[in-house]
Amino acid sequence: MTAISVSHLSKRFGSTQALSDVGLAIEPGEMVALIGASGSGKSTLIRHIAGLETGEGAASRVEIFGVATQAAGRLAKGAASRRGDVSVIFQQFNLVARLSVMTNVLIGKLGRIPLWRGTLALFNAAEKAEARAALARVGIPQVTAQRASTLSGGQQQRAAIARTLVQRSRILIADEPIASLDPASARRVMDVLSDINRADGITVLVSLHQVEYARRYFPRTIAMRDGRIVFDGPSTALTNGFLSELYGAASEELVLPEAPAAPHPATRPVPGPRNRLGALQTA
Template sequence: MTAISVSRLSKRFGTTKALSDVSLRIGAGEMVALIGASGSGKSTLIRHLAGLETGEGEASRVEIFGTLAQGAGRMAPGAREVRGDVSVIFQQFNLVSRLSVLTNVLIGTLGRIPRWRGTLGLFRRPERQEAHAALARVGIGQTGAQRASTLSGGQQQRAAIARTLVQRARILLADEPIASLDPASARRVMDVLSEVNRTDGITVLVSLHQVEYARRYFARTIAMRDGQIVFDGPSTALTNDFLSELYGSASEELVLPDAPAAHEADRREPARQPRKAALEAV
């Protein structure tokens, strides 16, 4: 089954063409990296997949699990229901800092409980149990009662992933989720994303600047430049020469020596049950 289908998607902001006739397909259960220099169109593409932007042109289409989300520059009538299958995490975590971590995770239930209960914050015991379990699964089970603002960056990002689990989304879009994290925290977040993909079969699309993570964690990578897809294939085929051309003068900071490819990383001991003490440290 195809989870995401994009056909001839274009978008212009003023005189800048952010997306130019983009077409792609991502299968259900795939974990795909999206790379490219700043301004290449990665975030704009993710915003369209999340239903936060509409494309241009009569031929443009975005489908989620075979259901039209937007077409011909307009949201489809069933777009609201489609959005329930899609969760988005961002670089800046998007948690409500004054609320508890548990309440932030429970926000993931709002699309499937009565609106009045969500407005009043009346979450039932099974919903709270599910949220606690999601926090434990991402390695921060002890933080539920804390204010979100007290968490480290890596912990906040993992809380955002827990919110996705509670939402029961079938697609997770992550826009630069590790860009502001230190290397240790970034690896832990990537381990959690990889585990969620393997165990739950959630389709994961992650926008990245750090190219070594694309080669280490993902079997497939899509590269963008000037609003167009310039590479779509196995991450093992990402040569340093190609990446240097893709990123230009920034390549020395973003492209590290060749890392183990995704298929090699899969042979490492899987992080299905992350060691609690290690994960909770960051």
């Protein structure tokens, strides 16, 4: 069963065509990078997969593990019950600054405990133990009692990842999770995401500006430009020269010094012309 399936997805904001007939499929357990210059449609696509936006057109459809979450521009019946399968990490961390790190992590439990307990922030010993284990998993067990506001940017992002672990989602989506981090913190966050994918089998989709990290950590990369998918295939193909051909002057946002490609076996590229420049030129 496909973890994420998107077909004929389009979205317009005023005069801007943010998505144009986007289609993709991601299998359970895959770790996939989503790259593109500013305005390419990455964040809009992520918001649709997460159920935060609805597409346009009778043929548009998003499915999570074979169940439609939206179709024909409307949320599907029972879509809310599927949201627990998808957790989203944003660049801004979205932690409550005045609360402890422990409480921020336990917020990931709110959809899985009775409403009255969540409202009163009453978490039992097993749930607290799970939160402590999640913080240890992401490498920051010592910050449990600290206010979230006292953490560095990299620590805050790892706390946000710990929150998704206690949520027990089967899909983890991260929207530019390392954009505001220094290189050392960025590598720690990417190491954590890679470990979660490898050890837990969680499907991971991460949008990035830094192609260096796509080549290093992800077997498969999906590239977007002007609301369309222009490449879907092995990250080993993302040479600086190829990116320059795909994006022209906009490749300056993406191209960094060459880095080793992901050590995992390359996933199958989407068949057909999308992963060849010639198809892009004739589109």
